[in-house]
Amino acid sequence: xxxxxxxxxxxxxxxxxxxxGGLGARKAHVLRTVMIAAPASLAVELLxxxxxxxxxxxxxxxxxxASGVASAAAFALLYRTLAIxxxxxxxxxxxxxxxxxxxGAGLFQGERLGLAGLVGLPLALVAVVxxxxxxxxxxxxxxxxxxxxxxxxxxxxxxQLIFLHQxxxxxxxxxxxxxxxxxxxxxxxxxxxLYRRLGAEKPAYAMSAAAGVLDSVANLLFLLAARSGDLAxxxxxxxxxxxxxxxxxxxxLAERIHxxxxxxxxxxxxxxxxxxxT
Numbered sequence: 001x002x003x004x005x006x007x008x009x010x011x012x013x014x015x016x017x018x019x020x021g022g023l024g025a026r027k028a029h030v031l032r033t034v035m036i037a038a039p040a041s042l043a044v045e046l047l048x049x050x051x052x053x054x055x056x057x058x059x060x061x062x063x064x065x066a067s068g069v070a071s072a073a074a075f076a077l078l079y080r081t082l083a084i085x086x087x088x089x090x091x092x093x094x095x096x097x098x099x100x101x102x103x104g105a106g107l108f109q110g111e112r113l114g115l116a117g118l119v120g121l122p123l124a125l126v127a128v129v130x131x132x133x134x135x136x137x138x139x140x141x142x143x144x145x146x147x148x149x150x151x152x153x154x155x156x157x158x159x160q161l162i163f164l165h166q167x168x169x170x171x172x173x174x175x176x177x178x179x180x181x182x183x184x185x186x187x188x189x190x191x192x193x194l195y196r197r198l199g200a201e202k203p204a205y206a207m208s209a210a211a212g213v214l215d216s217v218a219n220l221l222f223l224l225a226a227r228s229g230d231l232a233x234x235x236x237x238x239x240x241x242x243x244x245x246x247x248x249x250x251x252x253l254a255e256r257i258h259x260x261x262x263x264x265x266x267x268x269x270x271x272x273x274x275x276x277x278t
Contacts, residue, residue, distance in 0.1 A: 002225075002228055002229075003225045003226075003228040003229030003233070003234055004225075004229070004237065006221045006222075006224050006225035006228070006234075007221070007222065007225040007229070007233075007234045007237035007238050008237060008240070009221045010217075010218045010219075010221035010222040010225060010238045010241075011218075011237060011238050011239070011240040011241040011244070012241070012244055013214045013215070013217045013218035013221060013241075014214075014215070014218040014238065014241035014244075015240075015241035015242065015244025015248070016214050016244055016248070017210075017211045017212075017213075017214035017215040017218060018078060018211075018241065018242075019244070019248040019249065019252075020207050020208075020210050020211040020214070021033060021037060021075070021078065021207075021208070021211035021215075022078075022081075022083055023204070023207055024036075024037075024203060024204040024207040024208040024211060025080060025083035026083045027201060027202075027203065027204045027207075028198075028199065028201040028202060028203040028204070029197070029198040029199050029201065030076055030080045030083060031076065031187065031190060031191045031194065031198055032191070032198055032199075032201070032202075032203040032208075033203050033204070033208045033211075034072075034075045034076055034187045034191075034208075035187055035188065035191050035203070036203055036205055036208035036209050036212065037075060037208045037209065037211045037212030037215065038071075038072070038075060038180065038183050038184040038187045038212060039184050039212070040208070040209040040210075040211075040212030040213050040216075041180050041212035041213065041215050041216035041219075042177070042180040042181060042184050042216075044212075044213050044216040044217065045173055045176045045177045045180055045216055045220070046177060048173050048176075048220065049172075049173055049177065052172050052173045053172035053173070054171065054172040054173050054174035054177060055168070055170060055171045055172055055174055056171075056174050056178070057168060057171065057174075059167065059168050059171075060167050060168055060171040060174045060175055060178065061174075061178050063163050063164070063166045063167040063175055064163075064164075064167060064174060064175035064176070064177070064178030064179045064182070065178055065179065065182045066159075066163040066179075067159075067160045067163035067164045067167075067175060067178075067179035067182075068178060068179035068180060068181065068182025068183040068186070069182060069183070069186060070156050070157075070159040070160035070163060071156075071160045071179055071180070071182075071183040072182070072183040072186040072187050072190075073152075073156040074153055074156035074157045074160055075183065075187065075215075076187075076190075077149055077152045077153035077156055078094060078153040078156075078157070080149055081094065081146060081149040081150045081153050084142075084143065084145070084146040084149065086142060086249070089142050090142055090146055090147070090149075090150040092127070092242040092264065092265060092268050093147070093150040093151065093154065094150045094151075094153045094154040094157065094242075095154065095239040095240075095241060095242045095268075096124050096127060096154065096239065096268060096271075097150075097151055097153075097154025097155055097157075097158065098153075098154040098155075098157035098158045098161070098235070098239055099124070099158075099235050099236045099238075099239035099272065100124060100158075101154075101155065101158030101159070101162065102158055102161050102162055102165075102231050102232060102235035102236075103117075103231075103232040103235060103236065105162045105165075105231060105232075106230060106231040106232030106233075106235070107232065109231070111230050111231065111232050114277070116274040116277040117232075117274065117277070119274055120236075120270075120271045120272070120273075120274030120277075123267055123270060123271035123274065124268065124271040124272070126267055126271075127264050127265075127267040127268035127271055158235075160179070161222060161226075161231075161235060161238075162231075163175075163179075164176070164179070164219070164222070164223050164226070165223075165226045165231050167223075169227050173220065173223075175223065176216070176219055176220060176223065179219075180216070218238075218241075222234065222238055225237075225238070236272045237272070239272055240269075240272055242265075242268075
């Protein structure tokens with residue numbers, strides 16, 4: 001139950017962070033948004049260091065750094081994906097990709113899926129098709145570029161979670177600190193190289209910082225959940241986060257959710273629930 005509650009909390013935090021990050025990336029270049037979000041996230045993890053402790057072994061530093069590189073890619077790809085929109089289509093696609101890869105990693109490491117899991121994985125694939133193709137009159141269809149970005153963002157998120165899970169269980173918040181330090185450095189370096197392409201628009205500072213803080217909270221809750229439960233189960237429960245993103249997009253941006261998309265979202269929910277039962 002503890003792992004389940006932690007994973008659900010991580011899901012909620014990720015959903016809110018993605019919505020704010022996507023909105024922030026609509027106001028300025030995505031790198032300007034990430035330049036605010038990543039350091040804000042690092043600041044939260046440094047504040048948690050005295051409370052939760054940290055042990056910086058070689059394994060912790062290695063896996064933490066790997067998660068940081070994946071995190072930098074996930075930040076940029078995800079926020080750019082959500083900036084292009086529509087959020088209520090692209091967010092669930094990203095979530096399903098980010099869930100299926102950790103499931104595969106968990107199975108490779110010896111975790112076993114029961115009948116529910118064997119049904120849930122094909123359903124997840126069906127949900128991807130339904131959500132991405134679901135449309136009605138006046139609905140916004142995602143472009144090919146947006147779909148590719150969504151798949152890339154999902155893969156980057158999955159790698160980040162897998163790498164965090166590999167860090168020693170007694171390392172405290174050290175993997176998060178190392179990872180966020182690396183992702184912040186990568187982001188700032190990329191921004192420096194592409195400075196002339198960033199445009200003159202100022203980022204939404206408060207919105208971007210809030211996205212970073214929530215992302216840090218989500219990472220922490222996921223790490224704690226993965227240490228007390230199976231990676232495959234925790235990952236798919238965490239993947240429920242598009243629910244929050246889609247509902248916020250509906251209430252704040254008035255993005256329409258059509259019948260085909262509702263069927264896809266419902267199928268995704270069933271798939272994630274079946275996988276969680278394993």
